[in-house]
Amino acid sequence: MTPLVHAAGCVLWRRVAAGDTGSGDIEVAVIHRPKHDDWSLPKGKLDPGEDHRHAAVREVLEETGMTCALGPELPKACYRAGDRPKEVRYWAAEATGGAFRPNGEVDELCWLSPPEARALLSYAVDRDLIDAALAAISPGGR
Template sequence: MSGAPDGTVRAAGCVLWRRSTAPRGGVELCLVHRPRYDDWSFPKGKLKRGESPREAALREVLEETGHRCVPGPLLPAVRYVVNGRPKEVTYWSAEATAGAFVPNREVDDVRWLTPPAARARLTQDRDRALLDAALDTLPAS
């Protein structure tokens, strides 16, 4: 379920990445644009009843980006307050496998960006800290 007994909203997501096809290699990170909030962030969403955080993270990545992924290391949880309620988001670093984005009600655009470009585009500072943690888990360029 999306709420805990203490009232905390539980959510999960991934810092989704893929190996770059650019001549210099490296990785690209997937950011999603949510028109409702006009923000750029990593794919995430609330847990459904009976769903584990990992199951929710994989479902949300697929729903928001159209990509399947292989979850890797668990990243630090992100905590903040939304509409007066605490929210905790559990994240994984996850490599994209197959898929293609189709705009939907929640996400109207995705961008695959280099780490510096992703850092510049992210709306929230807390997501920049998450980006740093994810970069520590990714393969060397």
């Protein structure tokens, strides 16, 4: 039996001031991976001995250049990556600082409104995670 690949990632979000109302809108980070030519959420495999939470924060930093504060855990994604089963644990994570620079894995990062992010993402599981994150971090589930 092929061993399960363990990975972790985040729906990385930030609040953006909205005019004079004092309330804010949420933007979500979506990344482009040239190797796969897809638009995805930041995620990656666990290093040996690494726990999922640490891996999620590390992968966000490596792929987006952003530090983050983990929030609520979101539903897991289970799928096949090539010929191997893969399980990815996700968290909603608020961006706390940093700046994006293209790197070997990610050549573009876009901060988008949730509807724009859903439209750009390549995979249905990622679109569902946007909805789960919004429900977890905002009462109205924007």
